[in-house]
Amino acid sequence: MIVVTGATGNVGRALVTRLVADGRAVRALTRAPETAGLPDKAEVVGFRPDDPAPLFEGATKLFLYVQGAGGRLPELLDAARTAGVRHVVLLSSGIIREGADETHPIHVMHATAERQIRDSGLAWTFLRPNAFATNALQWAPQIRVGDTVRGVFAGMLTAPIHEDDIAAVAERALLDDGHEGTVHHLTGPAATTNTDQVAAIGRAVGRELTFVEVAPEEAAPLFPGTPPEFLQGLLKTFAATVGVPPEITTTVEEITGGPARTFGQWATDHAADFRP
8 A cells, every 4th residue: 555645736636646557555635535537546635634544454655746745744653553554655846955055945854854754763755856847837817818828937947847857756766676775856958938838738739839927026916826935046046047057867767667748748748728
């Protein structure tokens, strides 16, 4: 039995779908089982951070999404270990690297989780993806109603990774030997700017889209629901990528045997998300 937290998130959903298709027993944890829309063969269970022990009965492996731990990661790890879980695969962040700003909120969150997992006594594998292609979904409301996208830093360079490529690596880390005690750095296959990404989405939906740059100090309305301290950290991170070639790894292909998908492929896969 493999327990998947954050099962209705982008990566979690893709991982559950993959594991079920492979015939694996999956317990998908979510706060709203009745609306999860996960594959029928997955065991969909309501996440109960105040009573985690039953969540891990019969399980030996855990895919962990930090935000899916309900702010009670040590208790969750303790319950998992007690129940018989032996290996945890964490969806961490590429922000954790040598020379990184260790005060950045995203760094703090994931570095803390990594430390707690190391201290838990469980075998571990950390996945550290850089930019997610799904970040482009923030533009979907604008694209559904018009051909102009307002956003920050038109020239920021990233190598966005498809969420299913992350899930594919997670699947192999959970099912194959040799990933324990390993950190996998994950990226997409090529650098692309925000302007390039909007153009690729336009091609996917059959329209010509234009990116219009907005000053960082005017960016708050573009990130609804993002806490101010996180937004400032994000903007600082984004600014540092303008004109700077991003890290590009071949980890996806090395682990899965297939090349990482381009942003254009991601846009085609998600074209429906950008249509009215």
